Amino acid sequence: MAKQLDYLTMKEIFRRFHEAEAEPKGELEHVNAFTLVVAVALSAQATDAGVNKATRSLFKVADTPEKMLALGEEGLTGHIKTIGLFRQKAKNVIKLSRILVEEYGGEVPSSRAALQSLPGVGRKTANVVLNMWFHQPAQAVDTHIFRVGNRSGIAPGKDVETVERAIEDNVPAEYQQHAHHWLILHGRYICVARKPKCGACLIRDLCSYEEKTL
Template identity: 65%
Template sequence: MVYATKTKKIATSSSPRKKPASRSRYSKAEIYEIFSAFEKDNPEPEGELNHSNEFTLLVAVVLSAQATDAGVNKATLHLFKIADTPEKMVALGEDKIRDEIRTIGLYKNKAKNTFLLSKMLIEHHGGHVPQTREELEALPGVGRKTANVVLNIAFGQPTIAVDTHLFRIANRLGLAPGKTPLDVEQKLEKIIPEEFMQHAHHWLILHGRYICKARKPACDRCIIFDLCKSKEKVLKEPI
């Protein structure tokens, strides 16, 4: 009995494990069809964070970490009226910034970062938002996703910002399976046709936010339903 049990354990532990899928489930032609459908449905997608210039966009994206766009828009409605430049934000001061954004999560740390990044923009960039990922990521509170959003929306660079929605559906659909946001970002950059790159992450984020939702995907309203290869796909009932 002891020998048999030991042998069974060895056999189980040495048996090959299935590796998670690493390649897209879709052919080049299918990927082209997917993004063509997104483009036809929404030719000029836009981010949902309210802003009036590159600086307010940067601040809004920093504030959006672990917060909803709607919540950030509410918190910045008055803030951006009184401080829409780095100089005005620094003059406002960290304490007042904190009071303005106290309705969003992690507001104390975000107020500190907003104040410090404003100072850095003045001291190192002449009050302007830099146009390279490296310079943006050197600012307090700015990570790769934030940098990619700013580069895409403010400066028209074809970057892909992987948020929770995009990360989820890239894996759920098998479009660009990856264990990390960077992994997903790099795979999407390889498979998305160049003509769709500028708006790709907007389409995917909006699709994940409003259609391919985390708990209950709205497959009945999905414009890429016929192309979708998700294992969670809910088949439409015959008419």
């Protein structure tokens, strides 16, 4: 685990990320808050590309909790059977759709606690929805962010909540809103797990990783 980088280094890192892509976007396709919740819940232990392939047809017929309930568990399963753990995920999506209809008038709540009370929605999913839909500076730590945070010194921590707090505490305020997207994309395409592409890295000279590749 690298040591936490100092404030000026952090500010320069995120200045470079911002300069390269001022408005980074998540790669899960959605059309409203509900479809975002569903897409993120389906993405656990699956790729965004695989989820998008399944949900393109699903969201054409079920883009609200009411329509998802009308589709039913079996109908939903037919759309998402290419995604890992699809049977349990189908049960969760139907359950959360029912809760949204019965307790929230069909609307997705904007509080972390309410989101996390939904079946299949953990802290990471809640943070993605809070950030992407409700524009709160929530930090959703996935495997990419956990790796980048620890490898680079941007947000070191022994578990995801520690990394999440390190981002909240150490990333300059003006960059908090997009921090997790920059870090996810950096981890997905540059700072990859097995052989990071350090030669193409925007922050190579600022990163604490000792085993940089050529």
